[in-house]
Amino acid sequence: MYQRFVSKAPYAALGDTRVVLINGVRQAGKSALAKQVAADRDGQYLTLDDPATAGLARSDPSALLGAAGEFMVIDEVQLAPELFPAIKRAVDMDRRPGRFLLTGSANVFLLPSPVGRARC
Numbered sequence: 001m002y003q004r005f006v007s008k009a010p011y012a013a014l015g016d017t018r019v020v021l022i023n024g025v026r027q028a029g030k031s032a033l034a035k036q037v038a039a040d041r042d043g044q045y046l047t048l049d050d051p052a053t054a055g056l057a058r059s060d061p062s063a064l065l066g067a068a069g070e071f072m073v074i075d076e077v078q079l080a081p082e083l084f085p086a087i088k089r090a091v092d093m094d095r096r097p098g099r100f101l102l103t104g105s106a107n108v109f110l111l112p113s114p115v116g117r118a119r120c
Contacts, residue, residue, distance in 0.1 A: 010037050014071075014098035018091040021077075022103045030103040034073045037101055043071030048079040061086035071098060078104040 010033065013020040022030045031047070038045040044067070048054040056064045057080035065072070065086050077083060091099055 007033060007036075010034075010101060011040075014041075014101065016097050018095065018097055019087060019100045019102065020098075022101070024105065026105045030105070031075050034075055034101055034103050038071070038073040041071045041098075043073055043101075044069055045073045045075070047075040049076050054079050058082050062089070065090050068099075071101070073101045073103070075103045076105070077102040 010020055010022060014037075022034060024030055035045055037043070046053050046064070048057055053064070057074075061080065061083045064083070068090070074083065087100055087102075
């Protein structure tokens with residue numbers, strides 16, 4: 001991975017924020033940075049590019065997050081907007097900073113809200 005100015009930002013943000021989002025254009029290095037952060041923090045790395053993981057995220061997001069340890073990375077989170085209410089519930093129950101690092105190549109605030117669920 002190329003050393004970039006932004007590479008220290010997720011670590012700093014995770015120090016005082018429960019959910020951190022790395023958002024940007026495709027092929028910019030978001031996934032590589034997220035994998036490095038997961039490895040450095042002994043966290044779990046999931047990518048929604050994997051059809052099985054994405055399917056579980058859509059059908060039972062609480063079960064997917066139930067497997068989360070102290071720290072979880074969810075790559076390409078825009079592929080399962082159903083995760084956002086489950087993430088909100090998880091961090092409302094456990095308010096420690098640094099719980100989730102999300103990546104996305106779409107503006108997650110413009111994604112359609114899951115039917116019958118409130119947006120975060």
